[in-house]
Amino acid sequence: MSRINCERCLRPQNHCLCPLIPSLASRTRIVLLQHxxxxxxxxxxxxxAALGLRNAELRVGEVFDDLPELIATPGYRVAVLFPAEQAQVLEPYSNGQDSRPWLLVVPDGTWRKARKLLHLNPLLAELPRVSLATVQPSRYRLRKAPEPGALSTLEAVVQALNVLEAPEVFDGLLKPFDALIEGQIAAMGSETYTRNHVR
Known part of the structure; x- marks a missing residue:
């Protein structure tokens, strides 16, 4: 018998996260491209992230033919939130000369699949990159990060918004994420979690 999932958060109905998902406004527009x-x-x-932010949009695919329309938003600076040697470090809006908000395109997938999205979408690869000056440690305690400073997509978005829109804080977006992690730890049992994940 298959489990019935919530149509909104896609979680099993008995583990629905919707009550924990906020509805936050942001100056920054977030476009999530999900593998x-x-x-x-x-x-x-x-x-x-898409459910918790009013100014966010989620698209699923590998090739995004409508990318020009997605990023053609008057009044925004456009960049990809993804590490690169030439990436511009994000700064609070209050610090900068340019008062326009950012439209951040965020590839979502494993590192390999996120890079594949950049490769398959030449326009995406041509956009400037932005990154975080300081990366807070990930709250995803169930697996070792593939690279130093690696974050889940949601964590990267939250940290970027916390920098850009300070003193506003977007940590409320992490409540359903924390609940997911705690639920997985509870499901495996504290002994198994301690043996396999706690150093």
């Missing part, structure tokens, strides 16, 4: 393999992932943090 199809992430849609049914247990965490699916890009979906949590």
């Amino acid at each position: 199809p393999s992430e849609v049914r992932h247990a965490l699916n943090t890009a979906r949590l």
Whole structure:
């Protein structure tokens, strides 16, 4: 017998996260491009970001033919939130000369799949990159980060918004994420979690 999932958060109905998902306004526009393999992932943090932010949009695919229309938003500076040697470090809006808000395109997938999205979408690869000056440690305690400073998509979005829109704080977006992690730890049992994940 298959489990019935919530149509909004895609979680099993008895583990629905919707009551924990906020509805936050932001100056920054977030466009999440999700690799199809992430849609049914247990965490699916890009979906949590899209549901929790009013000025966000989630698209699923590998090739985004409508990308020019997606990023053609008057009044915004456009960049990809993804590490690169030439990436511009994000600063609070209050610090800068340019008062226009950012439209941040955020590829969602494993590092390999996120890079594939950049490769398959030449316009995406041509956009400037932005990154965080300081990365707070990930709250995803269930697996070792593939690279130093690696974050889930949701964590990266929250940290970017916390920098850009300070003193506003977007940590409320992490409530459903934390609940997911705690639920997975509870499901595996504290002994198994301690043995396999706590150093």
